[in-house]
Amino acid sequence: MKVSFRLNGETRSIESAPLDRLLDVLRRDLGLTAAKEGCGEGECGACSVFLDGVLVCSCLVPMAQVRGRSVETLEALTRPGAPLHPLQRLLIETDGSQCGFCSPGMIMAGVDYMRRLARGEVEDDHEARLRAIAGNICRCTGYTKIVEAIDRAIEEAGP
Amino acid sequence: MSRGRDEVEVLAPSSLREAVQVLAEVGAEAIPLAGGSDLMVAFRDVSKLPRGFVLDLLGLEPELRGIELVEDEVQIGALTTVDDILHSSLLAAEARPLVEAARCFGSTQIRNRATIGGNVMNGSPAADSLPALLALDARVTLLSSEGPRTVPLYSFYADYRRPVAKPSELLVSIRIARAPANPIESFRKVAARRAQAIAKVILAGRAWDVRAEEEGVRIGEIRLAAGSVGPTPMRLFETERILRSELLGPRLAAEAVAVLRSEITPIDDLRSTAAYRRLVAGRLLEDFLGSLLLQA
Numbered sequence: 001m002k003v004s005f006r007l008n009g010e011t012r013s014i015e016s017a018p019l020d021r022l023l024d025v026l027r028r029d030l031g032l033t034a035a036k037e038g039c040g041e042g043e044c045g046a047c048s049v050f051l052d053g054v055l056v057c058s059c060l061v062p063m064a065q066v067r068g069r070s071v072e073t074l075e076a077l078t079r080p081g082a083p084l085h086p087l088q089r090l091l092i093e094t095d096g097s098q099c100g101f102c103s104p105g106m107i108m109a110g111v112d113y114m115r116r117l118a119r120g121e122v123e124d125d126h127e128a129r130l131r132a133i134a135g136n137i138c139r140c141t142g143y144t145k146i147v148e149a150i151d152r153a154i155e156e157a158g159p
Numbered sequence: 160m161s162r163g164r165d166e167v168e169v170l171a172p173s174s175l176r177e178a179v180q181v182l183a184e185v186g187a188e189a190i191p192l193a194g195g196s197d198l199m200v201a202f203r204d205v206s207k208l209p210r211g212f213v214l215d216l217l218g219l220e221p222e223l224r225g226i227e228l229v230e231d232e233v234q235i236g237a238l239t240t241v242d243d244i245l246h247s248s249l250l251a252a253e254a255r256p257l258v259e260a261a262r263c264f265g266s267t268q269i270r271n272r273a274t275i276g277g278n279v280m281n282g283s284p285a286a287d288s289l290p291a292l293l294a295l296d297a298r299v300t301l302l303s304s305e306g307p308r309t310v311p312l313y314s315f316y317a318d319y320r321r322p323v324a325k326p327s328e329l330l331v332s333i334r335i336a337r338a339p340a341n342p343i344e345s346f347r348k349v350a351a352r353r354a355q356a357i358a359k360v361i362l363a364g365r366a367w368d369v370r371a372e373e374e375g376v377r378i379g380e381i382r383l384a385a386g387s388v389g390p391t392p393m394r395l396f397e398t399e400r401i402l403r404s405e406l407l408g409p410r411l412a413a414e415a416v417a418v419l420r421s422e423i424t425p426i427d428d429l430r431s432t433a434a435y436r437r438l439v440a441g442r443l444l445e446d447f448l449g450s451l452l453l454q455a
């Protein structure tokens with residue numbers, strides 16, 4: 001089937017099977033490899049993207065449900081050559097990114113939290129930050145440094 | 160040979176009428192798809208793909224997503240997401256155990272897609288919403304081209320993950336009782352971690368018309384339900400009956416815990432053991448009864 005949707009602000013139209021996973025289309029057909037496949041079952045969050053502004057696991061989204069909607073991936077937040085996204089830079093500074101496999105998903109979850117914080121939808125405390133990344137698994141860092149990076153990104157962004 | 164995922168067609172009706180019409184025609188050949196958080200995982204195994212179609216329900220969101228008061232009940236549309244439930248001020252006032260269930264459900268990513276209808280229809284005994292819904296006297300409304308019917312949730316599961324809905328029926332909404340005056344409520348999930356974990360034991364309860372008398376506490380009405388302790392989520396009718404029979408004190412509490420432990424039918428599996436589940440389910444009830452004694 002032909003699927004038309006917005007991808008990082010541009011209209012795209014591609015041929016795909018209706019049950020193709022958004023994750024595969026991004027990585028295989030569109031060359032956007034920030035979203036990663038860890039588990040393929042919604043557990044690890046490495047494949048996180050925004051669908052109509054809402055954080056989802058792209059491994060669980062069939063293309064049939066992407067039609068006419070808007071997808072935002074990490075590639076929209078940072079471009080080669082441009083300065084790093086603050087959360088990207090802070091993950092490096094805090095050693096919150098070690099092997100780096102979880103980092104794209106962690107950044108998306110962190111950005112989601114910061115956006116919801118700005119809209120007043122979530123609490124501004126440590127517990128809420130832990131909850132925000134509860135769907136993202138990291139095998140390397142032990143999470144403390146990742147939360148520290150999110151804390152500092154919020155501090156830098158100011159009120 | 161099984162079909163590959165590429166070969167499955169997805170139909171996307173844009174109204175409920177059209178959807179039930181399609182089901183009337185293709186019935187058992189079609190699988191309804193809501194948020195996909197169970198199905199997209201299941202479809203990794205090609206033998207789980209439908210022989211006919213996938214019926215994408217998300218085009219029915221205008222009709223089936225939302226939470227509203229209807230007479231003296233709260234109606235939750237089947238496509239309402241777990242995140243919608245978590246942020247509903249109506250449910251915060253009327254159905255606290257359900258909001259608590261939403262809070263410990265999956266992760267942000269999962270809550271954003273998972274629907275309450277999918278949780279009910281998937282019918283896992285470990286599903287978080289189900290003990291809460293049972294404790295809130297939930298009834299589910301099914302619709303086929305022949306019309307609607309309503310079934311109490313406590314009789315909705317014939318067996319392990321076998322809702323009594325027919326392939327020609329869609330789940331359209333769930334209705335729960337509004338909060339009575341001064342309810343005492345609880346939802347407790349015990350699992351390996353606080354987020355993104357399947358329950359070892361769940362206990363949900365609502366009691367009202369609870370009064371302190373000289374010799375103990377009189378429980379006027381009580382609903383109790385448990386998850387992960389049998390083939391289906393369970394309303395605990397026997398335990399409720401004992402608790403209404405006499406004044407609540409240490410003796411009745413101990414008796415109720417014993418009844419609960421014999422009423423449930425847990426098994427050993429990869430997440431826990433039957434013995435642990437019996438022990439913990441009893442402790443969760445003790446906790447809830449303790450809060451009744453304190454708050455009466």
Ligand SMILES: Cc1cc2nc3c(=O)[nH]c(=O)nc-3n(C[C@H](O)[C@H](O)[C@H](O)COP(=O)(O)OP(=O)(O)OC[C@H]3O[C@@H](n4cnc5c(N)ncnc54)[C@H](O)[C@@H]3O)c2cc1C
Nearest residue numbers: 042193194195196197198265273274277278280286287330
């Ligand atoms: C990583 C992960 C974490 C999870 N965590 C939890 C958790 O903490 N607690 C929990 O309870 N569950 C959890 N789940 C399971 C799942 O998210 C829930 O069962 C969810 O509510 C399913 O809803 P859905 O909309 O995604 O359903 P789908 O996957 O779209 O459908 C599920 C089933 O219901 C049927 N169906 C859906 N809607 C209808 C309808 N309106 N009428 C008829 N049939 C219908 C489908 O045909 C299918 O059989 C988790 C799943 C994943 C992948």
Ligand code: FES
Nearest residue numbers: 038039040045059
């Ligand atoms: S790959 Fe999607 S959640 Fe792990």
Ligand code: FES
Nearest residue numbers: 098099138139140
């Ligand atoms: S940095 Fe390696 S998984 Fe998180």
